[in-house]
Amino acid sequence: MNSSTIIGNNQIFQKKINALKNDGPDSLFLIADFDRTLTRAWYEDGGVYTSASLLRESGVLSPQFSQYATELYNTYRPIEISNEWNLKEKEMKMIEWWTKSYQALLQEKISRAHFQEAINQNLMQFRLGTESILEKLDHHHIPLLVFSAGLGDVIDTFLETQQVKNKYLHLISNFMIYDNIGIAFNYTQPIIHSLNKHTSPLENPTYGNQIRNRKNLILLGDHLGDARMGENREYDTVIKIGFLNDDVDNNLELYKKTFDVVITNDGPMDFVNELLQKVAA
Numbered sequence: 001m002n003s004s005t006i007i008g009n010n011q012i013f014q015k016k017i018n019a020l021k022n023d024g025p026d027s028l029f030l031i032a033d034f035d036r037t038l039t040r041a042w043y044e045d046g047g048v049y050t051s052a053s054l055l056r057e058s059g060v061l062s063p064q065f066s067q068y069a070t071e072l073y074n075t076y077r078p079i080e081i082s083n084e085w086n087l088k089e090k091e092m093k094m095i096e097w098w099t100k101s102y103q104a105l106l107q108e109k110i111s112r113a114h115f116q117e118a119i120n121q122n123l124m125q126f127r128l129g130t131e132s133i134l135e136k137l138d139h140h141h142i143p144l145l146v147f148s149a150g151l152g153d154v155i156d157t158f159l160e161t162q163q164v165k166n167k168y169l170h171l172i173s174n175f176m177i178y179d180n181i182g183i184a185f186n187y188t189q190p191i192i193h194s195l196n197k198h199t200s201p202l203e204n205p206t207y208g209n210q211i212r213n214r215k216n217l218i219l220l221g222d223h224l225g226d227a228r229m230g231e232n233r234e235y236d237t238v239i240k241i242g243f244l245n246d247d248v249d250n251n252l253e254l255y256k257k258t259f260d261v262v263i264t265n266d267g268p269m270d271f272v273n274e275l276l277q278k279v280a281a
């Protein structure tokens with residue numbers, strides 16, 4: 001399927017680009033969702049390779065785990081995307097889903113070796129052009145917060161294996177906590193799930209200094225909830241870019257209202273690369 005890039009209001013968008021250009025790369029930082037934003041949404045083999053699903057899909061854990069994780073998905077995913085539940089109830093159900101999944105991982109006595117084994121199968125892939133974005137940001141010392149409600153251990157192992165980690169790239173996510181022989185016995189709290197990303201604070205001792213004085217933001221996400229990442233902070237200019245991967249006809253209007261730019265059908269990062277080129281020439 002062909003992908004296209006749709007700019008909701010070209011006049012406003014040009015104004016924002018000019019503001020970003022004038023302020024320069026030292027005023028800019030990025031927040032990006034990980035799964036199906038920095039990575040591809042679709043794979044030729046039909047698999048679903050996200051940080052939340054990779055352990056289930058790659059078969060590095062017991063068949064019982066995979067079966068249980070699939071049951072959880074079938075139970076909770078319809079609630080996640082339903083319009084019939086109110087937000088409070090939905091959020092409670094999401095916490096229930098994430099908690100049950102992580103409890104199941106602890107039962108499996110999961111270790112870092114499992115994550116590496118899953119990543120080594122090369123199932124998960126960057127969206128075309130993501131690596132070039134990461135290089136540019138590193139080169140211009142522009143911080144990137146990868147902000148994920150998935151499993152940070154999977155993401156961190158992936159980034160490490162792809163050799164793209166650098167001191168301007170930071171990961172905000174859910175992580176396992178390991179004992180002294182490297183077996184997970186707990187996980188970080190509060191859980192970041194798909195519906196509460198806007199409540200997570202961005203100020204953090206590890207990268208707070210890097211973003212403190214930067215008032216321009218480029219945000220990348222594929223979920224409507226991603227558009228609210230980092231909103232509990234003040235900005236001069238924000239450009240939101242949304243990747244609309246599914247059911248384009250029905251979702252396009254809503255995405256156009258939520259994001260400044262919409263890239264459909266798992267399209268490449270070309271537009272984002274060109275935008276960065278303009279701001280940090």
Ligand SMILES: [Mg+2]
Pocket residue numbers: 033034035036037221222223
């Ligand atoms: Mg996503």
